[in-house]
Amino acid sequence: MFSVTLSLLPAGIINGLMFGAIYALVALGLTLIYGVLHIINFAHGAMLMLALYSAYFLFKILNIDPYISILIVTPASYVFGYTIYRWGIGRLSGGRDQNILLITLGLSIILENSALFFFTGDQQTISLPYSYESFDLGFLYLSYPKLISFVASLVICVLLWMLMTLTDLGKAIRAVAKERDGARLVGIDVEHVFAVTFGIGVACLGAAGCMLLPIFYVDPYTGNMFVIIAFTIVVLGGMGSIVGALLGGFIIGVTESVGGLLLGESLGQIGISLIFILILIFKPTGIFGSKV
Amino acid sequence: MIKIHELHAGYDLVNVLRDVNIEVGEGEIVAVLGSNGVGKTTLNNTLSGLIKPTSGEIYFENVLISSRDPVEIVDMGLIHVPEGRKLFPNLSVKENLELGSYRRGKPNRAKNLERVLEIFPKLRDRISQTAGTLSGGEQQMVAIGRGLMSEPRILLLDEPSLGLSPLLVEQMFNLIKQINEGGLSVILVEQNVIQSLSIADRAYVISEGTVSLSGRADELRENSDLKKSYLGL
Numbered sequence: 001m002f003s004v005t006l007s008l009l010p011a012g013i014i015n016g017l018m019f020g021a022i023y024a025l026v027a028l029g030l031t032l033i034y035g036v037l038h039i040i041n042f043a044h045g046a047m048l049m050l051a052l053y054s055a056y057f058l059f060k061i062l063n064i065d066p067y068i069s070i071l072i073v074t075p076a077s078y079v080f081g082y083t084i085y086r087w088g089i090g091r092l093s094g095g096r097d098q099n100i101l102l103i104t105l106g107l108s109i110i111l112e113n114s115a116l117f118f119f120t121g122d123q124q125t126i127s128l129p130y131s132y133e134s135f136d137l138g139f140l141y142l143s144y145p146k147l148i149s150f151v152a153s154l155v156i157c158v159l160l161w162m163l164m165t166l167t168d169l170g171k172a173i174r175a176v177a178k179e180r181d182g183a184r185l186v187g188i189d190v191e192h193v194f195a196v197t198f199g200i201g202v203a204c205l206g207a208a209g210c211m212l213l214p215i216f217y218v219d220p221y222t223g224n225m226f227v228i229i230a231f232t233i234v235v236l237g238g239m240g241s242i243v244g245a246l247l248g249g250f251i252i253g254v255t256e257s258v259g260g261l262l263l264g265e266s267l268g269q270i271g272i273s274l275i276f277i278l279i280l281i282f283k284p285t286g287i288f289g290s291k292v
Numbered sequence: 293m294i295k296i297h298e299l300h301a302g303y304d305l306v307n308v309l310r311d312v313n314i315e316v317g318e319g320e321i322v323a324v325l326g327s328n329g330v331g332k333t334t335l336n337n338t339l340s341g342l343i344k345p346t347s348g349e350i351y352f353e354n355v356l357i358s359s360r361d362p363v364e365i366v367d368m369g370l371i372h373v374p375e376g377r378k379l380f381p382n383l384s385v386k387e388n389l390e391l392g393s394y395r396r397g398k399p400n401r402a403k404n405l406e407r408v409l410e411i412f413p414k415l416r417d418r419i420s421q422t423a424g425t426l427s428g429g430e431q432q433m434v435a436i437g438r439g440l441m442s443e444p445r446i447l448l449l450d451e452p453s454l455g456l457s458p459l460l461v462e463q464m465f466n467l468i469k470q471i472n473e474g475g476l477s478v479i480l481v482e483q484n485v486i487q488s489l490s491i492a493d494r495a496y497v498i499s500e501g502t503v504s505l506s507g508r509a510d511e512l513r514e515n516s517d518l519k520k521s522y523l524g525l
Contacts, residue, residue, distance in 0.1 A: 168394055171387050175380040182378030185340060186438065187366030187395035 011140035012261040013254050018146035020253020021153035022208050026226045027233035027245040028157065029204035035240025036177040036197040039097055042104040044230070045223030046111035047202050051077055051209025052218035053119060059126050059213070066126070066213045067148055074206040081202025086195035115220035123217040131214060149211040156207055157246050160200070164242065173197050177240070229256075232276045238286030247287060251275070293318050293446055293477055294339075294370075299348035299358075301338045307346060308334040310501045316446065316479055321472050323492035323509065324481045331501045332481045333375055336450045339479075340372035341365045352446070366395050369445035375454060375481075377435040381424025385415055388423050388434050392441030400443065408437040411467065429460045436467075446477040453484045465491050489513045 026048060033041045041047075054073045058064040064072070084107070093099035134141035164170035176183045176193045183190055208226075216222070233252050237244025252272055260268030279286065294316040302308040308331040316322045326332050337343045339350060341362040350358040352370055380388050389408060393401045409416050412433040418426060423434055432452055439447055449468065453461040461484065469491045472478050482488040489495055489509045497505040497518065505517055512518055 168391070171383060171391055172394060174383055174387075175391055178382050179378050179380050181342065181374065182380060183391075184342060184362040185366070185372050185374055185378065186391050186442065187363050188391070189363050 012258045016254030016257030018150045020250040021150045024246045024249025025153050025204050025208040027230040029201035030230050031234045031245045033201040039100045043108040045227035046108040048205045048223035051206045055210040055213045066210045070210040073210050074203050077206025078199040078203035082195045082199035085198035112220050123219045125217045145214040236279050238288035241288035244288035295351040297349045301345040321478045321492045323488040323495040326498035330498045371439045371444035372448040373435050373439040375450040377431045379423040384420050386419045392438035397443035404441050428455045448479045450481045
Protein backbone atom coordinates (compact mmCIF):
# COMPACT_ATOMS: atom_id res chain seq x y z
CA MET A 1 0.00 0.00 0.00
CA PHE A 2 2.71 2.48 1.03
CA SER A 3 4.87 1.62 -1.96
CA VAL A 4 1.97 2.45 -4.24
CA THR A 5 1.79 5.89 -2.62
CA LEU A 6 5.52 6.34 -3.07
CA SER A 7 5.34 5.50 -6.73
CA LEU A 8 2.77 8.26 -7.06
CA LEU A 9 5.08 10.76 -5.39
CA PRO A 10 6.69 12.19 -8.57
CA ALA A 11 3.23 12.68 -10.04
CA GLY A 12 2.13 14.36 -6.82
CA ILE A 13 5.06 16.73 -6.90
CA ILE A 14 4.53 17.67 -10.56
CA ASN A 15 0.84 18.14 -9.91
CA GLY A 16 1.67 20.39 -6.97
CA LEU A 17 4.01 22.49 -9.09
CA MET A 18 1.26 22.96 -11.67
CA PHE A 19 -1.25 24.18 -9.10
CA GLY A 20 1.45 26.10 -7.27
CA ALA A 21 2.04 28.22 -10.35
CA ILE A 22 -1.54 29.51 -10.16
CA TYR A 23 -1.24 30.06 -6.41
CA ALA A 24 1.89 32.04 -7.17
CA LEU A 25 -0.02 34.33 -9.51
CA VAL A 26 -2.67 35.07 -6.88
CA ALA A 27 0.08 35.66 -4.30
CA LEU A 28 2.01 37.84 -6.74
CA GLY A 29 -0.85 40.30 -6.97
CA LEU A 30 -1.21 40.38 -3.21
CA THR A 31 2.49 40.78 -2.52
CA LEU A 32 2.95 43.50 -5.15
CA ILE A 33 0.11 45.60 -3.74
CA TYR A 34 1.34 45.06 -0.21
CA GLY A 35 4.98 45.77 -1.08
CA VAL A 36 4.27 49.07 -2.81
CA LEU A 37 1.14 50.44 -1.22
CA HIS A 38 1.72 48.87 2.22
CA ILE A 39 -1.88 47.76 2.38
CA ILE A 40 -3.51 44.38 2.36
CA ASN A 41 -6.10 44.20 -0.36
CA PHE A 42 -9.06 42.57 1.36
CA ALA A 43 -10.94 42.56 -1.93
CA HIS A 44 -8.32 40.29 -3.50
CA GLY A 45 -10.49 37.17 -3.25
CA ALA A 46 -13.57 38.94 -4.54
CA MET A 47 -11.60 40.27 -7.50
CA LEU A 48 -10.32 36.77 -8.30
CA MET A 49 -13.91 35.56 -8.18
CA LEU A 50 -14.87 38.34 -10.59
CA ALA A 51 -12.11 37.22 -12.97
CA LEU A 52 -13.37 33.62 -12.78
CA TYR A 53 -16.92 34.72 -13.59
CA SER A 54 -15.63 36.88 -16.45
CA ALA A 55 -13.87 33.89 -17.97
CA TYR A 56 -16.95 31.74 -17.27
CA PHE A 57 -19.35 34.07 -19.09
CA LEU A 58 -16.95 34.66 -21.95
CA PHE A 59 -16.98 30.90 -22.42
CA LYS A 60 -20.71 30.36 -21.92
CA ILE A 61 -21.98 33.31 -23.95
CA LEU A 62 -19.30 33.96 -26.54
CA ASN A 63 -17.76 30.50 -26.49
CA ILE A 64 -14.27 31.87 -25.97
CA ASP A 65 -11.74 29.38 -24.63
CA PRO A 66 -10.60 30.45 -21.11
CA TYR A 67 -6.96 30.30 -22.18
CA ILE A 68 -7.74 32.77 -24.97
CA SER A 69 -9.72 34.82 -22.45
CA ILE A 70 -6.46 35.49 -20.60
CA LEU A 71 -5.75 38.02 -23.33
CA ILE A 72 -9.07 39.76 -22.64
CA VAL A 73 -9.59 39.37 -18.89
CA THR A 74 -6.02 40.31 -17.89
CA PRO A 75 -6.02 43.75 -19.53
CA ALA A 76 -9.64 44.32 -18.46
CA SER A 77 -8.66 43.49 -14.87
CA TYR A 78 -5.79 45.95 -15.11
CA VAL A 79 -8.15 48.71 -16.21
CA PHE A 80 -10.61 47.73 -13.46
CA GLY A 81 -7.85 47.79 -10.82
CA TYR A 82 -6.36 51.05 -12.05
CA THR A 83 -9.74 52.77 -12.16
CA ILE A 84 -10.93 51.52 -8.83
CA TYR A 85 -7.72 52.66 -7.14
CA ARG A 86 -7.26 55.99 -8.89
CA TRP A 87 -10.82 57.22 -8.61
CA GLY A 88 -12.11 55.04 -5.80
CA ILE A 89 -9.76 53.76 -3.12
CA GLY A 90 -7.15 56.52 -3.55
CA ARG A 91 -9.72 59.33 -3.48
CA LEU A 92 -11.90 57.99 -0.70
CA SER A 93 -9.07 57.07 1.64
CA GLY A 94 -7.40 60.49 1.63
CA GLY A 95 -4.10 58.59 1.64
CA ARG A 96 -4.67 56.99 5.05
CA ASP A 97 -3.71 53.32 5.20
CA GLN A 98 -6.39 52.30 7.67
CA ASN A 99 -9.05 53.81 5.41
CA ILE A 100 -7.74 51.88 2.42
CA LEU A 101 -8.03 48.70 4.48
CA LEU A 102 -11.66 49.41 5.32
CA ILE A 103 -12.52 50.40 1.76
CA THR A 104 -11.09 47.19 0.29
CA LEU A 105 -12.97 45.20 2.93
CA GLY A 106 -16.18 47.02 2.02
CA LEU A 107 -15.50 46.44 -1.65
CA SER A 108 -15.14 42.70 -1.10
CA ILE A 109 -18.52 42.59 0.68
CA ILE A 110 -20.19 44.50 -2.15
CA LEU A 111 -18.60 42.36 -4.88
CA GLU A 112 -19.39 39.04 -3.20
CA ASN A 113 -22.99 39.92 -2.46
CA SER A 114 -23.53 41.35 -5.92
CA ALA A 115 -22.22 38.07 -7.33
CA LEU A 116 -24.54 36.16 -5.02
CA PHE A 117 -27.47 38.25 -6.19
CA PHE A 118 -26.75 38.15 -9.92
CA PHE A 119 -25.05 34.79 -10.38
CA THR A 120 -26.63 32.84 -7.43
CA GLY A 121 -24.59 30.73 -5.03
CA ASP A 122 -24.45 27.71 -7.35
CA GLN A 123 -21.08 26.29 -8.25
CA GLN A 124 -20.39 26.60 -11.96
CA THR A 125 -17.94 24.56 -13.94
CA ILE A 126 -17.06 24.33 -17.58
CA SER A 127 -15.71 21.45 -19.56
CA LEU A 128 -13.31 21.93 -22.42
CA PRO A 129 -12.97 19.40 -25.22
CA TYR A 130 -9.35 18.86 -24.25
CA SER A 131 -9.85 18.94 -20.45
CA TYR A 132 -9.01 15.28 -20.11
CA GLU A 133 -6.37 15.02 -22.77
CA SER A 134 -2.90 14.70 -21.42
CA PHE A 135 0.73 14.62 -22.22
CA ASP A 136 2.64 11.44 -21.46
CA LEU A 137 5.81 12.03 -19.47
CA GLY A 138 6.54 8.32 -19.11
CA PHE A 139 5.90 8.17 -15.37
CA LEU A 140 2.77 10.30 -15.38
CA TYR A 141 0.15 11.90 -17.56
CA LEU A 142 0.16 15.65 -17.47
CA SER A 143 -3.17 17.25 -18.30
CA TYR A 144 -3.02 19.98 -20.90
CA PRO A 145 -4.91 22.58 -18.84
CA LYS A 146 -2.42 22.26 -15.99
CA LEU A 147 0.55 22.32 -18.31
CA ILE A 148 -0.72 25.48 -20.02
CA SER A 149 -1.36 27.14 -16.64
CA PHE A 150 2.12 26.27 -15.47
CA VAL A 151 3.86 27.71 -18.52
CA ALA A 152 1.63 30.79 -18.65
CA SER A 153 2.20 31.54 -14.95
CA LEU A 154 5.95 31.29 -15.38
CA VAL A 155 5.84 33.56 -18.42
CA ILE A 156 3.81 36.14 -16.47
CA CYS A 157 6.25 36.02 -13.54
CA VAL A 158 9.21 36.53 -15.86
CA LEU A 159 7.47 39.40 -17.67
CA LEU A 160 6.64 41.03 -14.36
CA TRP A 161 10.19 40.61 -13.13
CA MET A 162 11.47 42.20 -16.34
CA LEU A 163 9.02 45.06 -15.96
CA MET A 164 10.17 45.70 -12.40
CA THR A 165 13.91 45.60 -13.08
CA LEU A 166 14.39 46.77 -16.66
CA THR A 167 11.85 49.54 -17.23
CA ASP A 168 11.58 53.03 -15.79
CA LEU A 169 8.02 52.29 -14.72
CA GLY A 170 9.19 49.26 -12.74
CA LYS A 171 11.96 51.25 -11.12
CA ALA A 172 9.45 53.96 -10.27
CA ILE A 173 7.17 51.35 -8.68
CA ARG A 174 10.01 50.07 -6.53
CA ALA A 175 11.10 53.63 -5.71
CA VAL A 176 7.62 54.65 -4.60
CA ALA A 177 7.46 51.58 -2.36
CA LYS A 178 10.18 53.02 -0.13
CA GLU A 179 10.42 56.76 -0.66
CA ARG A 180 7.34 58.67 -1.77
CA ASP A 181 8.64 62.23 -1.34
CA GLY A 182 11.90 61.41 -3.07
CA ALA A 183 9.86 59.98 -5.93
CA ARG A 184 7.77 63.14 -6.23
CA LEU A 185 10.96 65.20 -6.40
CA VAL A 186 12.25 63.32 -9.45
CA GLY A 187 8.89 63.91 -11.09
CA ILE A 188 7.19 60.56 -10.50
CA ASP A 189 3.41 60.90 -10.34
CA VAL A 190 2.98 58.84 -7.18
CA GLU A 191 -0.80 58.46 -7.36
CA HIS A 192 -0.51 57.18 -10.92
CA VAL A 193 2.18 54.68 -9.94
CA PHE A 194 0.04 53.44 -7.03
CA ALA A 195 -2.89 52.92 -9.38
CA VAL A 196 -0.67 51.14 -11.93
CA THR A 197 0.60 48.82 -9.19
CA PHE A 198 -2.91 48.07 -8.01
CA GLY A 199 -3.89 47.49 -11.65
CA ILE A 200 -1.01 45.03 -12.18
CA GLY A 201 -1.95 43.22 -8.97
CA VAL A 202 -5.52 42.81 -10.17
CA ALA A 203 -4.31 41.85 -13.67
CA CYS A 204 -2.44 38.90 -12.08
CA LEU A 205 -5.81 37.79 -10.71
CA GLY A 206 -7.36 38.16 -14.15
CA ALA A 207 -4.83 35.73 -15.59
CA ALA A 208 -5.12 33.39 -12.59
CA GLY A 209 -8.93 33.36 -12.88
CA CYS A 210 -8.83 32.28 -16.52
CA MET A 211 -6.39 29.48 -15.75
CA LEU A 212 -8.32 28.27 -12.73
CA LEU A 213 -11.67 28.00 -14.46
CA PRO A 214 -10.95 24.86 -16.54
CA ILE A 215 -9.60 22.94 -13.53
CA PHE A 216 -11.76 24.32 -10.75
CA TYR A 217 -15.23 25.74 -10.17
CA VAL A 218 -16.57 29.20 -9.53
CA ASP A 219 -19.06 30.48 -6.98
CA PRO A 220 -19.20 33.87 -5.18
CA TYR A 221 -16.78 32.66 -2.50
CA THR A 222 -14.20 30.72 -4.57
CA GLY A 223 -11.70 33.56 -4.45
CA ASN A 224 -11.35 33.50 -0.68
CA MET A 225 -10.04 29.94 -0.59
CA PHE A 226 -7.18 31.00 -2.79
CA VAL A 227 -6.48 34.20 -0.94
CA ILE A 228 -5.97 32.38 2.35
CA ILE A 229 -3.40 30.19 0.62
CA ALA A 230 -1.92 33.27 -1.07
CA PHE A 231 -1.43 34.89 2.34
CA THR A 232 0.57 31.87 3.46
CA ILE A 233 2.65 32.12 0.30
CA VAL A 234 3.30 35.83 0.78
CA VAL A 235 4.42 35.27 4.37
CA LEU A 236 6.54 32.31 3.29
CA GLY A 237 8.19 34.07 0.34
CA GLY A 238 8.60 37.42 2.06
CA MET A 239 6.24 40.38 1.87
CA GLY A 240 6.73 42.25 -1.38
CA SER A 241 9.04 39.75 -3.08
CA ILE A 242 8.20 38.55 -6.61
CA VAL A 243 10.66 35.66 -6.55
CA GLY A 244 9.38 34.81 -3.06
CA ALA A 245 5.81 34.61 -4.33
CA LEU A 246 6.81 32.25 -7.14
CA LEU A 247 8.92 30.01 -4.94
CA GLY A 248 6.36 30.13 -2.13
CA GLY A 249 3.62 29.19 -4.60
CA PHE A 250 5.55 26.10 -5.69
CA ILE A 251 6.36 25.06 -2.12
CA ILE A 252 2.74 25.39 -1.01
CA GLY A 253 1.44 23.71 -4.15
CA VAL A 254 3.71 20.71 -3.68
CA THR A 255 3.03 20.55 0.07
CA GLU A 256 -0.69 20.47 -0.54
CA SER A 257 -0.49 17.93 -3.32
CA VAL A 258 1.91 15.54 -1.55
CA GLY A 259 0.08 16.04 1.76
CA GLY A 260 -3.15 15.08 0.05
CA LEU A 261 -1.50 12.02 -1.41
CA LEU A 262 -0.14 10.79 1.93
CA LEU A 263 -2.85 11.94 4.34
CA GLY A 264 -5.94 12.32 2.20
CA GLU A 265 -7.45 15.39 0.60
CA SER A 266 -8.68 17.30 3.66
CA LEU A 267 -6.04 16.27 6.18
CA GLY A 268 -3.37 17.06 3.56
CA GLN A 269 -4.09 20.77 4.04
CA ILE A 270 -2.41 20.48 7.43
CA GLY A 271 0.98 20.91 5.74
CA ILE A 272 0.11 24.44 4.63
CA SER A 273 -0.86 25.54 8.13
CA LEU A 274 2.22 23.86 9.51
CA ILE A 275 4.48 25.78 7.12
CA PHE A 276 2.67 29.00 8.00
CA ILE A 277 3.24 28.48 11.73
CA LEU A 278 6.87 27.41 11.32
CA ILE A 279 7.69 30.43 9.15
CA LEU A 280 6.09 32.78 11.66
CA ILE A 281 8.14 31.27 14.45
CA PHE A 282 11.52 30.87 12.77
CA LYS A 283 11.69 33.38 9.91
CA PRO A 284 8.90 35.95 10.17
CA THR A 285 10.37 38.03 7.33
CA GLY A 286 9.98 35.11 4.93
CA ILE A 287 12.56 33.62 2.58
CA PHE A 288 13.30 36.83 0.68
CA GLY A 289 12.85 39.42 3.40
CA SER A 290 11.07 42.59 2.41
CA LYS A 291 12.50 43.19 -1.03
CA VAL A 292 10.18 44.38 -3.75
CA MET B 293 15.19 83.26 -12.92
CA ILE B 294 13.35 82.65 -9.68
CA LYS B 295 11.26 85.32 -8.06
CA ILE B 296 9.59 84.69 -4.72
CA HIS B 297 7.11 87.42 -3.92
CA GLU B 298 5.56 88.02 -0.48
CA LEU B 299 5.40 84.32 0.22
CA HIS B 300 3.53 82.94 3.22
CA ALA B 301 3.53 79.19 3.75
CA GLY B 302 3.20 76.57 6.45
CA TYR B 303 1.47 73.45 7.62
CA ASP B 304 -2.24 73.32 8.44
CA LEU B 305 -2.86 76.35 10.64
CA VAL B 306 0.74 77.19 11.48
CA ASN B 307 2.37 79.72 9.19
CA VAL B 308 6.09 79.07 9.10
CA LEU B 309 7.15 81.57 6.45
CA ARG B 310 6.03 85.18 6.54
CA ASP B 311 6.43 87.66 3.72
CA VAL B 312 9.50 86.10 2.10
CA ASN B 313 10.98 87.87 -0.95
CA ILE B 314 13.88 86.22 -2.75
CA GLU B 315 15.28 86.53 -6.26
CA VAL B 316 17.76 84.29 -8.06
CA GLY B 317 19.45 85.30 -11.30
CA GLU B 318 20.82 83.21 -14.18
CA GLY B 319 24.04 81.38 -13.30
CA GLU B 320 24.10 82.56 -9.69
CA ILE B 321 24.71 80.67 -6.49
CA VAL B 322 22.31 82.13 -3.98
CA ALA B 323 22.68 80.99 -0.40
CA VAL B 324 19.67 80.88 1.90
CA LEU B 325 20.99 80.74 5.44
CA GLY B 326 19.38 80.19 8.77
CA SER B 327 19.58 78.02 11.85
CA ASN B 328 17.34 75.06 12.65
CA GLY B 329 13.62 75.64 12.57
CA VAL B 330 13.50 79.02 10.82
CA GLY B 331 11.62 77.61 7.84
CA LYS B 332 14.32 76.73 5.31
CA THR B 333 12.90 73.32 4.49
CA THR B 334 9.39 74.75 4.31
CA LEU B 335 10.70 77.23 1.75
CA ASN B 336 12.22 74.41 -0.31
CA ASN B 337 9.12 72.26 -0.16
CA THR B 338 7.06 75.21 -1.30
CA LEU B 339 9.45 75.86 -4.19
CA SER B 340 9.27 72.26 -5.39
CA GLY B 341 5.48 72.08 -4.99
CA LEU B 342 5.34 69.58 -2.13
CA ILE B 343 3.38 72.14 -0.12
CA LYS B 344 1.19 74.95 -1.41
CA PRO B 345 1.73 78.51 -0.17
CA THR B 346 -1.04 80.17 1.83
CA SER B 347 -0.41 83.40 -0.06
CA GLY B 348 2.18 85.03 -2.29
CA GLU B 349 3.67 83.85 -5.55
CA ILE B 350 6.71 82.04 -6.89
CA TYR B 351 7.76 82.66 -10.49
CA PHE B 352 10.20 80.49 -12.40
CA GLU B 353 11.29 82.33 -15.57
CA ASN B 354 8.19 84.50 -15.33
CA VAL B 355 5.85 81.50 -15.08
CA LEU B 356 3.79 81.24 -11.92
CA ILE B 357 4.71 77.89 -10.34
CA SER B 358 3.38 78.23 -6.81
CA SER B 359 0.09 76.58 -7.75
CA ARG B 360 1.65 73.71 -9.71
CA ASP B 361 2.37 70.19 -8.52
CA PRO B 362 5.87 68.68 -8.14
CA VAL B 363 5.72 66.77 -11.43
CA GLU B 364 5.11 69.94 -13.47
CA ILE B 365 7.83 71.80 -11.59
CA VAL B 366 10.33 69.02 -12.31
CA ASP B 367 9.25 69.16 -15.96
CA MET B 368 10.22 72.83 -16.07
CA GLY B 369 13.70 72.07 -14.73
CA LEU B 370 13.59 73.20 -11.11
CA ILE B 371 15.16 70.26 -9.33
CA HIS B 372 15.10 69.92 -5.55
CA VAL B 373 17.79 67.81 -3.87
CA PRO B 374 16.11 67.35 -0.51
CA GLU B 375 17.45 67.40 3.00
CA GLY B 376 18.05 63.86 4.19
CA ARG B 377 18.64 62.91 0.52
CA LYS B 378 15.45 60.88 0.16
CA LEU B 379 17.17 58.30 -2.02
CA PHE B 380 15.49 55.04 -2.96
CA PRO B 381 17.28 52.77 -0.46
CA ASN B 382 16.17 49.51 -2.12
CA LEU B 383 17.42 50.54 -5.57
CA SER B 384 21.01 50.43 -6.79
CA VAL B 385 23.06 53.59 -7.22
CA LYS B 386 22.67 53.26 -10.98
CA GLU B 387 18.89 52.90 -10.74
CA ASN B 388 18.69 55.90 -8.40
CA LEU B 389 20.62 57.99 -10.89
CA GLU B 390 18.56 56.70 -13.82
CA LEU B 391 15.34 57.69 -12.08
CA GLY B 392 16.74 61.22 -11.91
CA SER B 393 15.98 61.34 -15.61
CA TYR B 394 12.50 59.84 -15.23
CA ARG B 395 10.91 62.93 -16.74
CA ARG B 396 13.71 65.16 -17.99
CA GLY B 397 16.91 64.40 -19.86
CA LYS B 398 15.92 60.85 -20.80
CA PRO B 399 17.43 60.98 -24.32
CA ASN B 400 20.83 61.90 -22.88
CA ARG B 401 20.66 59.44 -20.00
CA ALA B 402 23.84 57.51 -20.81
CA LYS B 403 25.84 60.66 -21.46
CA ASN B 404 24.65 62.37 -18.28
CA LEU B 405 25.32 59.25 -16.22
CA GLU B 406 28.89 59.29 -17.46
CA ARG B 407 29.16 62.99 -16.58
CA VAL B 408 27.84 62.42 -13.04
CA LEU B 409 30.34 59.59 -12.55
CA GLU B 410 33.11 61.94 -13.67
CA ILE B 411 32.03 64.50 -11.07
CA PHE B 412 31.68 61.80 -8.38
CA PRO B 413 34.24 59.11 -9.34
CA LYS B 414 33.64 57.33 -6.03
CA LEU B 415 30.18 56.33 -7.19
CA ARG B 416 31.64 54.29 -10.02
CA ASP B 417 32.79 51.63 -7.54
CA ARG B 418 29.39 51.68 -5.85
CA ILE B 419 27.29 51.65 -8.99
CA SER B 420 25.49 48.34 -8.40
CA GLN B 421 25.29 48.63 -4.60
CA THR B 422 21.91 49.51 -3.09
CA ALA B 423 21.75 53.15 -2.07
CA GLY B 424 20.68 52.31 1.48
CA THR B 425 24.05 50.71 2.19
CA LEU B 426 26.15 53.77 1.27
CA SER B 427 27.82 56.14 3.72
CA GLY B 428 26.30 59.58 4.31
CA GLY B 429 28.76 61.32 2.02
CA GLU B 430 28.20 58.86 -0.80
CA GLN B 431 24.44 59.17 -0.38
CA GLN B 432 24.75 62.92 -0.73
CA MET B 433 26.72 62.42 -3.94
CA VAL B 434 23.98 60.15 -5.30
CA ALA B 435 21.33 62.71 -4.31
CA ILE B 436 23.11 65.54 -6.14
CA GLY B 437 23.94 63.21 -9.02
CA ARG B 438 20.27 62.20 -9.26
CA GLY B 439 19.41 65.90 -9.47
CA LEU B 440 21.97 66.50 -12.23
CA MET B 441 20.63 63.59 -14.29
CA SER B 442 17.50 65.58 -15.07
CA GLU B 443 19.48 68.35 -16.79
CA PRO B 444 18.26 70.94 -14.28
CA ARG B 445 18.03 74.61 -15.15
CA ILE B 446 18.19 75.46 -11.49
CA LEU B 447 19.28 73.20 -8.67
CA LEU B 448 17.85 73.59 -5.20
CA LEU B 449 20.23 72.05 -2.67
CA ASP B 450 18.82 71.54 0.81
CA GLU B 451 21.56 71.19 3.47
CA PRO B 452 24.02 69.24 1.30
CA SER B 453 26.65 69.42 4.06
CA LEU B 454 24.42 67.95 6.76
CA GLY B 455 25.91 64.87 8.39
CA LEU B 456 29.19 65.00 6.49
CA SER B 457 32.65 65.06 8.04
CA PRO B 458 34.48 68.44 7.85
CA LEU B 459 36.75 67.20 5.08
CA LEU B 460 33.80 66.02 3.03
CA VAL B 461 31.95 69.27 3.64
CA GLU B 462 34.89 71.14 2.10
CA GLN B 463 34.84 68.81 -0.92
CA MET B 464 31.10 69.12 -1.27
CA PHE B 465 31.23 72.91 -1.41
CA ASN B 466 34.04 72.79 -3.98
CA LEU B 467 31.93 70.45 -6.10
CA ILE B 468 28.91 72.74 -5.89
CA LYS B 469 31.08 75.62 -7.06
CA GLN B 470 32.39 73.44 -9.87
CA ILE B 471 28.87 72.45 -10.97
CA ASN B 472 27.84 76.11 -10.90
CA GLU B 473 30.81 77.13 -13.04
CA GLY B 474 29.31 74.99 -15.80
CA GLY B 475 26.53 77.60 -15.92
CA LEU B 476 23.92 76.03 -13.64
CA SER B 477 22.03 78.27 -11.20
CA VAL B 478 22.05 77.01 -7.63
CA ILE B 479 19.98 77.81 -4.58
CA LEU B 480 22.01 76.62 -1.63
CA VAL B 481 20.04 76.29 1.58
CA GLU B 482 22.44 75.81 4.45
CA GLN B 483 23.21 76.19 8.12
CA ASN B 484 26.90 76.30 7.34
CA VAL B 485 27.28 80.08 7.00
CA ILE B 486 30.99 80.59 6.47
CA GLN B 487 31.49 78.00 3.75
CA SER B 488 28.24 78.85 2.00
CA LEU B 489 29.20 82.51 1.82
CA SER B 490 32.60 81.61 0.43
CA ILE B 491 31.10 80.05 -2.71
CA ALA B 492 27.83 82.04 -3.05
CA ASP B 493 27.33 85.20 -5.09
CA ARG B 494 24.52 86.52 -2.93
CA ALA B 495 22.79 85.40 0.23
CA TYR B 496 19.60 85.75 2.21
CA VAL B 497 19.50 85.15 5.93
CA ILE B 498 16.23 83.85 7.30
CA SER B 499 15.27 84.15 10.91
CA GLU B 500 11.89 83.51 12.46
CA GLY B 501 10.30 82.76 9.11
CA THR B 502 11.27 85.89 7.25
CA VAL B 503 14.28 87.38 5.46
CA SER B 504 16.20 89.41 8.03
CA LEU B 505 19.30 90.21 6.01
CA SER B 506 20.37 89.97 2.40
CA GLY B 507 23.11 91.13 0.09
CA ARG B 508 26.29 90.18 -1.73
CA ALA B 509 28.05 87.26 -0.09
CA ASP B 510 31.40 89.00 0.30
CA GLU B 511 29.73 91.97 1.97
CA LEU B 512 27.62 89.82 4.25
CA ARG B 513 30.72 88.04 5.50
CA GLU B 514 32.01 91.31 6.92
CA ASN B 515 28.61 92.37 8.24
CA SER B 516 28.36 92.47 12.02
CA ASP B 517 24.58 92.16 11.78
CA LEU B 518 25.05 88.66 10.41
CA LYS B 519 26.01 87.25 13.78
CA LYS B 520 23.15 89.06 15.39
CA SER B 521 20.65 87.91 12.85
CA TYR B 522 21.90 84.38 12.62
CA LEU B 523 22.75 83.60 16.19
CA GLY B 524 20.29 86.00 17.77
CA LEU B 525 23.12 87.69 19.69
